[in-house]
Amino acid sequence: MKYLRFLIVALLAFCCAACQKYRYETVEGDPLATRIYTLDNGLKVYMSVNTETPRIQTYIAVKVGGKNDPPETTGLAHYFEHLMFKGTSQFGTTDYEAEKPLLDEIEMLFEVYRRIPEEAARRAIYRRIDSLSYEASKLSIPNEYDKLMSIIGADGTNAYTTKDMTVYIEDIPSNRIEQWARIEADRFRDPVIRGFHTELETIYEEKNMSLTNDNRKIMEAVDAALFPNHPYGRQTVLGSQESLRNPSITNVKNYHATYYVPNNMAVCLSGDFDPDRMIEVIDRYFGDMEPGAEVPELCFEPEAPITEPVVRRVYGTDAESVVLAWRTGGAATPDADMAELVGSILYNGKAGLLDLALNQKQQVLKSDAGAYVRADYGMISVEGRPKAGQSLEQVRDLLLAQVARLREGDFDERLILAAVNNHKAELMQTLRTNEGRADLYIESFINGTPWAETVHRTERMARVTKEQVVAWARENLGADSYAIVFKRQGPDPTVRKIRKPRITPIVMNRDTASRYVREVQAAQVDPIEPHFVNYNREMSTFRWEPGAEVLYKHNDGEGLFTLTYVFETGFSHDPLLSPAMSYLRYLSTPDMSAERINAELYDIACNFSLRTMGERSYVTISGLGENMGRAMEIVEDLIARAQPDEAILATLKENLFKSRADAKMSQSGNYTALQRLMFYGPDFVRATTLTDDRLLELTSEELLGSVRTLFAGPHRILYFGPASQQELRSELSAHHPAPTRTEAPDAPHMQQLLTPENKVYVAH
Structure with a gap:
């Protein structure tokens, strides 16, 4: 009996040790029952279970974005995001050992190319780069990452880069956790920079398209006016034309080694899975990634107070508009909650100051406002479009008058409670979806805000008084402490599109597959039992x-x-x-x-x-x-x-x-x-x-x-x-009144036209 008791105690101790191998944090009152793990190498893992469908929304977030780009190679975060889809030494290639010397020489030539000013010499080097890239393409297999995701049944393959972050997105079936973790860990640990000059052509085109995107130009002008000392205003996510014309694979590799480390990353998950098994799989594949010795802290000179309006002008083909913006604190400051409340008081689509005074009374063609909060700084912006015969200056004055009403407390105190209730309803909508849940995890990780603050945000906002709102508005939304951008119609004198170099079409190897892809294709997984909806x-x-x-x-x-x-x-x-x-x-x-x-x-x-x-x-x-x-x-x-x-x-x-x-x-x-x-x-x-x-x-x-x-x-x-x-x-x-007619009117069905021949339609 003593021996039996000893075995039972030992077994219980072993089970407890196994259960405690992965400790996690929770927050009381969290409707998602979120688990937050931190692996030994610093990797954060956020997860919540949602069994509505047998799918899992996965986001892998890296705390690095356009603000972290080296000044000599701006746009680097964004084009590295593109390069993360090119494969590793295991996939995306038929023979990496033969491919590597070609890639190394291409890297070396780009370093020479970017430092030579003479155009003739640059063209000669680029021809050599193009020639080597063609030879390397004979060994590469484009789009193997996409094929891998297709094999495992992933959906929504994508990524995005902002000033603060880079995020990689997959929606996977719940029985493909193992394959997903293996593939993702491989590409985050061992990305190979191949197809570099052809991907640059894509990035050039994206940059060229941005030059005629009036909304993007407006927001870049707002950032430049509000943040003259911070990278938010000093550089853009797509990078400068000079940087894009002089890229550096060496800088890309150094960037990856510096920032793409587990102690600067988070895996954010929501869907149908067993959390204990999920964390074990993630640890098995990501746990041996080496942490970065020291992720550089972003250093910048604090912004000085704005004492008079900072005026900028933007030109383009779209309709005229005017945008005013006030600088606020970042997401981890008390300004974040207050900014959201103030944004809703100014505009909420129904009963805000702009809604009732300007939109409902048709004083302008359109106006809106909102809070835009990022990691380091935020802003409150208001925007208006003029009616026929109305000047942008008149619209500006109407917008400023509503912000002045806010500073003066000329609004119904019930707007605050209503804003809180609407925030609560919007949060409920967000929590319905796996994407919404994972997005909230990303915000918490990137902005450095504890998850408890997100969970209890509605409660905090409900305690805010009208006096506090008015005091905050007087301090942060001053009569002269704003930036203003006039968007006018007309040719943009600053547009200088990048001329793309001539590129030899690469070899596509469409019918080739690496051994890695064949292994994933052959993997046996437990099938998901279908659930047929019985209406x-x-x-x-x-x-x-x-x-x-x-x-x-x-x-x-x-x-x-x-x-x-x-x-x-x-x-x-x-x-x-x-x-x-x-x-x-x-x-x-x-x-x-x-x-x-x-x-x-x-x-x-x-x-x-x-x-x-x-x-x-x-x-x-x-x-x-x-x-x-x-x-x-x-x-x-x-x-x-x-x-x-x-x-x-x-x-x-x-x-x-x-x-x-x-x-x-x-x-x-x-x-x-x-x-x-x-x-x-x-x-x-x-x-x-x-x-x-x-x-x-x-x-x-x-x-x-x-x-x-x-x-x-x-x-x-x-x-x-x-x-x-x-x-x-x-x-x-x-x-609801009952219908008085029981038949709908007849009308020709909206038939799409047949296309018996090729046609091209052009609108200038």
Whole structure:
């Protein structure tokens, strides 16, 4: 018996030791039950379990971005991100031993190339680089990383680089953890810089495209004005043209050795997995990576206070706009919470100062605001676009007046509580998805904010008072302490595109596979047992009234609801629907002003949207489930009893004309219009687009009649939320009128055109 007891005690001790091999942190009150591990080499691992689908969202984040680029090779973080997809000594090559001498000589020649000023000598060296690269390509196998991800069933293969971070993205099946960890650990430990000069061509093109992207130019100008001492403002993620023209493989390798070390990385996971097995697999493959001796700390001179407006100007083809921005503290400072609150008070899409004073009253074509918080510094920005005949200076003054109201405390204190409630609802939406969860982990790791601060952020924000908001605004959003960028139309005198050198097409070796790829392909894994959705069991349908069928799905995971009315009528049936829905958002009812409607919906953390597409229209009400009845009451009353306002309609028409003119100046606007023409043809475009003359003739009676006719017709009701079927029936009976028609209007089906021959469409 003593021997048996000894064995039992020894076995329990062994089990406890095994369980404690990987210690992890948790945070009380965390709805995700997040586990945060730190391996012996410093690698952070964040994970939460979500068994909704047999998939896992994986992000591997490196705490390095454009701000860490050496001044002589800016853009390095971004183009190294591209090079991380080129393979290792194990894959991406047929014979690395034969390939390596060629790659080493290419590296050496680039070091010579970047230090020679004479163009003739540079061209001669580049021809040698091109020749060697062609020979090396005979031994390389392009896109093997993508093939590996395809083999294991990964989805969403991607990566991105910002000023603060570089992140690598994969969505993998839950039975492929082992293969995923093996491949990722291999490429993070042993990336081989191959195909360098052909990848540079891609990066050149990305840089050239950015030179005509007005939004990017505006944000780069804002950064330069706010952060003259910090890399946020001194260099861009894509790098300078001079740096891109003089790249260095040696610097790339040094960069990898310095920053791509486990004590500067985090693996962020959410999905269907066993945490104990997951951490064991990650440790097995990543645990032997050598930590960096010392990851360099970013050094910069603190920014001096701004005492007068810093003015910048940007030119381009897009519509004119003006952006104002105030500098704030970084993500790990108390400014982060306050900035988010202040951003929501200024603009939230419904009841912010800009929403009610400028957008709802159509004082400008469009305005918005928000907080943009990064690791080292943040900002509050406000933006406006002018109406026809309005100057950017006038828009500036209107925006400044609303920020002044904030400093003066001229806002309803309920906006703070409403902002907190809406933050809570938005967080619930984020936590629904694996991507949203993993994104929050990345923010915590990169910004150096403890996970507990993210978990309890809503509680902290709820304790903020109006007095604190006003005091913060007076200190941080001064009348003269901002940067301002005027975006005007016209040729940009600064655009100088990079001329790409002539490159010999490389050998692709499309039908070749490395031994590494064949091993992964041959790996045996336990199959995922399919779960077939039984719609009769998973969700319910019932007829509420003739012409109104309900598709119901109970959501007991959180307190959010989504209620959508789906009408089989779109702008192909009635071109008036689009302007009608825009008009409705500006109107009042006999009992509530438009401003009060938006403010009350924001107070109860609910939203509504009206949108019409080619063959369908949607009305969606969403938010906190406890407030669904009140939200339905407000929205349904607006649709039924909206009061026409001819002054609002006249201004709306002016703004629609201005928007049309602006769209003609927009690259994306032209491209979208070109696609529509190409897909459906000119007859469809003419039939579904109101001419300027027809738009000018529109009356309130026509527009409101169009919406009410829509609502009188048959439709489906889609519900996902915490209410029971009986509770939903009661709310519909109380607030939603039954259809008076049971048949939808006839209209030609939106047939895409056939393509019997090749055609090229061009919009200048």
